Amino acid sequence: MKKIIVFSSLMLAVLAVMAVGTGFAEEAAAVVAAPVPNKGDTAWMIVSTLLVTLMTIPGLALFYGGLVRSKNMLSVLMQVFTVFSLCMVLWVIYGYSVAFTEGNAFFGGFSKILLKGITVDSVAATFSKGVVIPELVYAFFQATFAAITPALILGAFAERMKFSAVLAFIVLWFSFAYLPIAHMVWYWAGPDAYTDAAAGEKALATAGFLFQKGAIDFAGGTVVHINAAIAGLIGAFMVGKRVGYGKESMAPHSLTMTMIGACLLWVGWFGFNAGSNLEANGLAGLAFGNTMLATAAAALSWTFTEWIIKGKPSMLGAASGAVAGLVAVTPACGWVGIGGALVIGLLAGIICLWGVNGLKRMLGADDALDVFGVHGVGGMLGAILTGIFADPALGGVGVYDYVANKVADYSIATQLTSQMWAIGTTILWSGIVSLVAYKLVDMTIGLRVTEEEEREGLDTVSHGESAYHN
Amino acid sequence: MKFVSAIIKPFKLNEVRESLTALGVKGVTVTEVKGFGRQKGHTEMYRGAEYVIEFLPKLKIEVAIDDSQLEQVVEGIKKSANTGKIGDGKIFVFDLEQVTRIRTGESGPEAL
Numbered sequence: 001m002k003k004i005i006v007f008s009s010l011m012l013a014v015l016a017v018m019a020v021g022t023g024f025a026e027e028a029a030a031v032v033a034a035p036v037p038n039k040g041d042t043a044w045m046i047v048s049t050l051l052v053t054l055m056t057i058p059g060l061a062l063f064y065g066g067l068v069r070s071k072n073m074l075s076v077l078m079q080v081f082t083v084f085s086l087c088m089v090l091w092v093i094y095g096y097s098v099a100f101t102e103g104n105a106f107f108g109g110f111s112k113i114l115l116k117g118i119t120v121d122s123v124a125a126t127f128s129k130g131v132v133i134p135e136l137v138y139a140f141f142q143a144t145f146a147a148i149t150p151a152l153i154l155g156a157f158a159e160r161m162k163f164s165a166v167l168a169f170i171v172l173w174f175s176f177a178y179l180p181i182a183h184m185v186w187y188w189a190g191p192d193a194y195t196d197a198a199a200g201e202k203a204l205a206t207a208g209f210l211f212q213k214g215a216i217d218f219a220g221g222t223v224v225h226i227n228a229a230i231a232g233l234i235g236a237f238m239v240g241k242r243v244g245y246g247k248e249s250m251a252p253h254s255l256t257m258t259m260i261g262a263c264l265l266w267v268g269w270f271g272f273n274a275g276s277n278l279e280a281n282g283l284a285g286l287a288f289g290n291t292m293l294a295t296a297a298a299a300l301s302w303t304f305t306e307w308i309i310k311g312k313p314s315m316l317g318a319a320s321g322a323v324a325g326l327v328a329v330t331p332a333c334g335w336v337g338i339g340g341a342l343v344i345g346l347l348a349g350i351i352c353l354w355g356v357n358g359l360k361r362m363l364g365a366d367d368a369l370d371v372f373g374v375h376g377v378g379g380m381l382g383a384i385l386t387g388i389f390a391d392p393a394l395g396g397v398g399v400y401d402y403v404a405n406k407v408a409d410y411s412i413a414t415q416l417t418s419q420m421w422a423i424g425t426t427i428l429w430s431g432i433v434s435l436v437a438y439k440l441v442d443m444t445i446g447l448r449v450t451e452e453e454e455r456e457g458l459d460t461v462s463h464g465e466s467a468y469h470n
Numbered sequence: 471m472k473f474v475s476a477i478i479k480p481f482k483l484n485e486v487r488e489s490l491t492a493l494g495v496k497g498v499t500v501t502e503v504k505g506f507g508r509q510k511g512h513t514e515m516y517r518g519a520e521y522v523i524e525f526l527p528k529l530k531i532e533v534a535i536d537d538s539q540l541e542q543v544v545e546g547i548k549k550s551a552n553t554g555k556i557g558d559g560k561i562f563v564f565d566l567e568q569v570t571r572i573r574t575g576e577s578g579p580e581a582l
Contacts (some may be wrong), residue, residue, distance in 0.1 A: 249521045249523075250519065250521075251516055251521050252516055310515055312515070314516075316516055317517070320517060356518045357517070370517060373517075
């Protein structure tokens with residue numbers, strides 16, 4: 001009996017506290033309302049980060065490695081491996097801060113140097129109001145993007161550049177081209193800042209230059225592919241042609257490796273594209289599906305076009321087509337509908353085939369592994385087609401208005417203008433930074449190995465080892 | 471003694487070896503070689519780059535035999551390596567001055 005009385009009075013006390021507490025809680029909710037990361041989103045973003053890592057090492061390394069002569073296999077693997085590691089470290093030291101903190105329209109600030117102040121409780125915005133992910137996960141997800149992009153450039157000057165010159169160039173390009181372009185396209189205050197028209201305008205003024213211009217680039221067609229491709233093309237011109245180019249056979253030494261690499265790129269790219277949604281929801285599903293479809297379509301369109309024009313459907317063609325499709329759908333994957341992705345894929349396979357044939361001959365540079373023909377042409381095509389197929393009238397998602405909280409009216413012409421701003425700015429910015437960076441490295445370290453060393457092969461000359469032993 | 475050197479299509483090696491063994495040939499040396507004859511090469515295409523592969527992979531088989539075996543051996547290789555298509559190869563016959571077995575020091579026909 002006594003126990004019951006004690007229990008009842010305890011219950012009353014609890015109820016009283018709860019009643020008072022609810023009042024407080026409501027007040028607190030109105031003031032703070034700090035959102036907590038969802039475990040599903042967090043898990044998805046950690047997996048995505050790993051997938052983008054897999055794209056680079058070993059995906060890109062094998063894709064590129066198979067395309068060079070056997071005497072340069074290890075040099076390509078080593079360059080990709082080291083550049084990935086180097087950019088990862090630079091990203092933590094200053095990269096994340098310069099790309100993803102508020103600064104001016106072109107560069108962020110230094111407030112998060114060495115990820116200062118980011119704890120396990122820090123959160124980063126997504127594309128939905130009130131939805132966040134852990135900032136540490138976001139920072140390292142973005143780190144993998146910053147690490148794969150410079151690695152893409154390596155294909156353009158493969159088989160002839162000094163290892164030290166490669167690293168020096170990459171440090172300069174990462175700092176003065178990748179970081180500002182990433183800031184220009186992707187930095188914004190996040191959706192929660194757009195509470196009303198005035199707040200929205202104020203928030204927009206803090207965003208990156210191309211974000212303010214209205215350019216849309218879901219997973220990095222501009223920041224990653226056009227950016228790297230321009231640096232590659234300038235590099236192919238500045239470093240010069242390989243000894244014997246056009247006279248001697250420079251046939252790929254292992255298309256088996258290239259095919260494995262292309263497949264790892266395809267699989268890893270889901271982390272890149274669907275992961276760029278930052279949340280595990282339906283839109284991530286759309287980005288996932290678009291990536292799958294466009295890639296398959298591009299592999300087929302490249303294969304059949306090659307079959308018709310050149311007489312034989314090649315494995316290298318199918319693998320190149322898949323990569324072209326992945327590149328072209330990258331800016332589009334979260335903006336366009338399934339039909340749009342199919343068209344983007346089909347066109348990418350055909351136009352990038354021209355990129356590595358007709359266009360390559362017109363440009364006249366020895367872009368050894370066709371970085372520009374695939375990533376540059378595919379990236380620009382993707383950026384333009386994103387502006388067209390994002391239109392809700394063409395099955396696209398449209399651009400969300402975070403002030404009105406609905407999909408905004410869409411004008412293809414206006415969006416294409418924004419897309420051209422992004423393409424033009426990236427070409428000009430990356431082009432100039434690359435030109436200066438190559439020149440600086442040439443004057444200090446020298447870009448190329450000697451002709452004798454080049455004939456010997458970079459594996460033994462630069463790294464003191466060979467990939468294959470008979 | 472004769473020394474027979476034949477260039478054949480690589481996939482014909484087993485048939486040629488079988489016919490030679492049946493004829494009592496005691497040893498064969500095989501080398502992977504490249505070359506061209508009337509068959510010429512072929513073209514390979516890698517994206518925009520076309521390479522003419524002028525030298526095709528072939529196998530060179532070499533046998534040292536007694537004069538009396540020559541006719542049968544040439545006939546055996548000719549039959550077993552034949553596909554009837556261009557690029558089947560050629561058989562070269564040389565006079566062989568001397569043969570020495572390294573292990574025993576024997577020389578002449580006994581060393582074959």
